[in-house]
Amino acid sequence: MIETRHQSRALALLRDEGAMSRVELGERLELPRARITSEVARLSELGLVEAAGPSPSRGGRRSTLVRLSNDLRLLGVDVGATSVGVAVTDPSCEVLAHTVEDCDVRDGPIPVLGRITELAEKITGAAPGRLIAAGIGLPGPVSFAEGMPVAPPIMPGWDRFPVRDHLARIWGCPVAVDNDVNAMALGERHAGVARSLDELIFVKVGTGIGCGIVLGGSVYRGVAGTAGDIGHIRLDEYGPPCACGEVGCLEAYFGGSALARDALNLARSRRSAFLADVLAERGTVDARDVGVAAAAGDTSAVTLIREGGRRLGQVVASLVSFINPGIVVIGGGVAQLGHQLLAEVRSVVYRRSLPLATGNLPIVLSELGDTAGVIGAAWSAADRAFTVNT
Amino acid sequence: MIETRHQSRALALLRDEGAMSRVELGERLELPRARITSEVARLSELGLVEAAGPSPSRGGRRSTLVRLSNDLRLLGVDVGATSVGVAVTDPSCEVLAHTVEDCDVRDGPIPVLGRITELAEKITGAAPGRLIAAGIGLPGPVSFAEGMPVAPPIMPGWDRFPVRDHLARIWGCPVAVDNDVNAMALGERHAGVARSLDELIFVKVGTGIGCGIVLGGSVYRGVAGTAGDIGHIRLDEYGPPCACGEVGCLEAYFGGSALARDALNLARSRRSAFLADVLAERGTVDARDVGVAAAAGDTSAVTLIREGGRRLGQVVASLVSFINPGIVVIGGGVAQLGHQLLAEVRSVVYRRSLPLATGNLPIVLSELGDTAGVIGAAWSAADRAFTVNT
Numbered sequence: 203m204i205e206t207r208h209q210s211r212a213l214a215l216l217r218d219e220g221a222m223s224r225v226e227l228g229e230r231l232e233l234p235r236a237r238i239t240s241e242v243a244r245l246s247e248l249g250l251v252e253a254a255g256p257s258p259s260r261g262g263r264r265s266t267l268v269r270l271s272n273d274l275r276l277l278g279v280d281v282g283a284t285s286v287g288v289a290v291t292d293p294s295c296e297v298l299a300h301t302v303e304d305c306d307v308r309d310g311p312i313p314v315l316g317r318i319t320e321l322a323e324k325i326t327g328a329a330p331g332r333l334i335a336a337g338i339g340l341p342g343p344v345s346f347a348e349g350m351p352v353a354p355p356i357m358p359g360w361d362r363f364p365v366r367d368h369l370a371r372i373w374g375c376p377v378a379v380d381n382d383v384n385a386m387a388l389g390e391r392h393a394g395v396a397r398s399l400d401e402l403i404f405v406k407v408g409t410g411i412g413c414g415i416v417l418g419g420s421v422y423r424g425v426a427g428t429a430g431d432i433g434h435i436r437l438d439e440y441g442p443p444c445a446c447g448e449v450g451c452l453e454a455y456f457g458g459s460a461l462a463r464d465a466l467n468l469a470r471s472r473r474s475a476f477l478a479d480v481l482a483e484r485g486t487v488d489a490r491d492v493g494v495a496a497a498a499g500d501t502s503a504v505t506l507i508r509e510g511g512r513r514l515g516q517v518v519a520s521l522v523s524f525i526n527p528g529i530v531v532i533g534g535g536v537a538q539l540g541h542q543l544l545a546e547v548r549s550v551v552y553r554r555s556l557p558l559a560t561g562n563l564p565i566v567l568s569e570l571g572d573t574a575g576v577i578g579a580a581w582s583a584a585d586r587a588f589t590v591n592t
Numbered sequence: 593m594i595e596t597r598h599q600s601r602a603l604a605l606l607r608d609e610g611a612m613s614r615v616e617l618g619e620r621l622e623l624p625r626a627r628i629t630s631e632v633a634r635l636s637e638l639g640l641v642e643a644a645g646p647s648p649s650r651g652g653r654r655s656t657l658v659r660l661s662n663d664l665r666l667l668g669v670d671v672g673a674t675s676v677g678v679a680v681t682d683p684s685c686e687v688l689a690h691t692v693e694d695c696d697v698r699d700g701p702i703p704v705l706g707r708i709t710e711l712a713e714k715i716t717g718a719a720p721g722r723l724i725a726a727g728i729g730l731p732g733p734v735s736f737a738e739g740m741p742v743a744p745p746i747m748p749g750w751d752r753f754p755v756r757d758h759l760a761r762i763w764g765c766p767v768a769v770d771n772d773v774n775a776m777a778l779g780e781r782h783a784g785v786a787r788s789l790d791e792l793i794f795v796k797v798g799t800g801i802g803c804g805i806v807l808g809g810s811v812y813r814g815v816a817g818t819a820g821d822i823g824h825i826r827l828d829e830y831g832p833p834c835a836c837g838e839v840g841c842l843e844a845y846f847g848g849s850a851l852a853r854d855a856l857n858l859a860r861s862r863r864s865a866f867l868a869d870v871l872a873e874r875g876t877v878d879a880r881d882v883g884v885a886a887a888a889g890d891t892s893a894v895t896l897i898r899e900g901g902r903r904l905g906q907v908v909a910s911l912v913s914f915i916n917p918g919i920v921v922i923g924g925g926v927a928q929l930g931h932q933l934l935a936e937v938r939s940v941v942y943r944r945s946l947p948l949a950t951g952n953l954p955i956v957l958s959e960l961g962d963t964a965g966v967i968g969a970a971w972s973a974a975d976r977a978f979t980v981n982t
Contacts, residue, residue: 207622232597343948353948401815415914417807424916425791428948435913436944520910523825524805526814554826558733558743559818 204248204590208233208241213250213270213588217294218392221269223257242268249332250274270294275326276583277336277373279318280382280575283307283356283409286314288321289576290329295392295584298329302572307341310359311368319372335587336369337378337579339385341410346427349379355446356410376589378582382406382575383430384421386568387414389578390531394570399528403521404568405432407514407543408534409458410445415525432517433457452517456510458536461489464506474502493539504542511543515550522555522563533568540567594638594980598623598631603640603660603978607684608782611659613647632658639722640664660684665719666973667712667726667763670772670965671704673697673746673799678711679966680719685782685974688719692962697731700749701758709762725977726759727768727969729775731800736817739769745836746800768972772796772965773820774811776958777804779968780921784960789918793911794958795822797904797933798924799848800835805915822907823847842907846900848926851879854896864892883929894932901933905940912945912953923958930957 204210211231216222222230228238245251254269270293278295280287284307289300301324305317318338326333342354349366351357370377387404396402396416404414411433415422423429433453434446441450445459454460465487469477476495480487495503518530530551532544548565568574594600601621606612612620618628635641644659660683668685670677674697679690691714695707708728716723732744739756741747759767777794786792786806794804801823805812813819823843824836831840835849844850855877859867866885870877885893908920920941922934938955958964 413914417812422807424949425918426916426948426951428946429914429916431913431916431946431949434946435910439943517910520825520907521914523821524803524819524911524914526816526819526821528815553829556818556821556824558816559814559821561816 221254221267223265273331275331276580278576278580279338291580295580311363335376335583337583339382376586378586383412383414385578386574389574401528403527404531406534407536411453458489476500511546515547519551519554526559530565611644611657613655663721665721665723666970668966668970669728681970685970701753725766725973727973729772734771766976768976773802773804775968776964779964791918793917796924797926801843848879866890901936905937909941909944916949920955
């Protein structure tokens with residue numbers, strides 16, 4: 203769509219900082235006046251930018267502000283283990299409409315992507331405009347360059363399925379495919395508690411455990427795209443079995459499935475009267491019930507959260523010593539265990555990491571909840587749309 | 593010295609890739625022909641670049657290659673706990689002359705920096721030219737922006753001493769001050785086993801333990817400059833006391849001082865006959881003797897290295913899961929314990945990190961030895977010299 207790196211940088215700047223004059227754009231991009239004028243004219247022809255009223259006076263003649271065209275739309279999709287979220291946003295990634303539905307990722311790519319395109323059709327109808335790109339986060343390892351999942355442990359049938367090309371064909375626009383936790387980290391970076399912080403760690407504790415690392419404002423992926431995969435750090439070679447086929451992984455102690463397993467044990471053995479009652483009543487207990495039990499003062503449940511928080515905290519403490527981030531954000535379903543979990547993680551990190559690294563370090567719960575993933579995916583989509591095709 | 597970002601990028605490109613034609617430079621920097629010609633002309637007036645013969649033909653008229661002026665010189669200084677190294681390099685950071693002397697950093701900044709300027713004077717005499725910048729690595733936390741050490745635990749008298757400004761005044765050129773491990777990581781990146789790898793972890797095991805992280809080809813420092821400070825990750829809240837004032841740090845188990853302490857215990861208790869003999873003969877034992885004892889088959893010494901390697905390996909395993917680097921390089925004095933240490937670290941990392949992250953991951957010993965730090969410091973110096981002064 204766009205033709206030069208200057209156009210690409212101009213679009214990203216307008217997305218990130220809103221409307222500005224041609225003069226300011228030129229200064230920020232270090233381009234001569236004539237050049238920026240012609241680049242903006244071209245972007246306007248392409249319908250990507252539009253005039254947005256006069257700029258505040260800087261002395262001399264007033265110039266006109268330029269902004270991203272208001273009718274541009276981005277799609278953000280967040281695929282979880284058991285749900286999908288789809289949002290449509292304006293070109294600055296503000297959510298205009300959002301929907302979340304139950305959906306089992308194990309149904310395989312064709313049914314799940316079919317459901318997503320249905321939801322997308324419905325929701326873009328609610329906020330019509332010109333769709334320029336879509337982003338999708340998947341709950342497993344992703345080859346960002348190829349736009350497909352690679353050997354994802356909890357996504358049978360998805361291995362190397364060409365998600366990007368499949369959706370690009372349907373939607374007729376560029377599609378960015380990323381790991382769900384990376385998308386959430388980007389969402390927190392651009393719209394959440396970590397807004398405008400360039401170095402952040404986002405830890406997701408849901409069915410699985412993962413971590414998105416943002417450095418210099420961009421997702422850091424590592425050489426094989428596995429950076430931040432803390433769920434399968436082995437804490438104990440003789441620990442409990444993990445869904446990944448190994449034993450003793452962090453996730454095998456404290457992911458959503460591990461917590462559900464422990465909750466069931468507490469209920470069956472009646473070590474937790476609270477969970478035993480839930481089990482008797484509903485026939486099942488899950489990670490969420492542990493949070494409810496703990497909030498009601500059930501000591502076994504509190505102990506479970508504390509032990510999990512301690513293990514998670516040990517891993518986060520190392521992360522903090524390595525990365526020296528500006529903020530740590532904890533999100534995902536199990537994060538709804540809330541302040542007891544947060545207190546335990548904080549206590550371990552502040553005790554075990556370097557004082558210089560923790561001196562001004564906030565460790566906080568996500569405030570975006572289930573929009574972090576869709577906003578981050580929309581952000582990736584915009585990056586994709588604003589890249590020169592080569 | 594230089595005036596535009598284009599000049600800055602041209603100089604860095606010539607340093608990193610050697611001589612090239614104006615046409616190629618222009619293409620690489622995405623600059624129009626006229627602009628690159630004028631920028632190169634200006635750099636030539638400043639004496640920073642020079643002609644280097646005709647370029648290989650690409651059809652049509654042959655153009656002249658441009659390179660960094662051969663008489664440019666960089667100083668690289670590596671300050672350790674008990675030694676200083678000073679090297680003079682050509683503008684591509686090739687070492688022309690190098691000297692290492694014993695020097696106790698605890699003597700304080702004035703005596704140590706005095707000794708360094710004496711060595712620098714001697715050594716620049718051996719490879720005369722035009723000194724354009726100097727870099728210095730210090731064994732402690734450094735404020736890179738301010739060019740000074742900040743609360744360095746093993747450098748009494750150095751806290752916030754203005755090292756950069758002090759040396760810049762003496763040498764009359766820009767000076768870059770960095771942490772010694774960051775400098776070594778840069779040295780490995782540009783001249784060692786990690787040459788041309790953009791994502792690497794350099795682990796130094798010397799008197800202290802630290803780690804330099806190179807991401808996207810540049811040192812990653814974190815928000816407060818402490819990224820990679822793995823020596824003070826706490827492994828056990830009831831562990832041995834550490835020089836930093838805390839207890840149970842990795843360094844308190846396996847730094848050079850910790851090994852010397854353990855060696856002394858083994859010698860005194862005669863659990864190691866080998867070390868007991870060394871103690872009787874020399875009146876003292878140190879970390880190096882542990883390596884010699886292990887090589888001679890002393891089981892207590894081998895156990896010591898294995899235990900230390902296991903603890904170091906646990907920390908490196910987490911690092912690998914977080915960062916997903918392209919290579920791990922182990923250097924520093926204790927790294928001379930060699931292959932027994934390496935085998936133990938490898939075994940733990942390959943066992944505990946994510947298979948995808950370790951699949952193609954070399955874990956190797958440094959081959960640069962004591963030139964890694966001076967080469968990396970010279971590299972930082974060049975970056976400094978090639979930056980537009982604002």
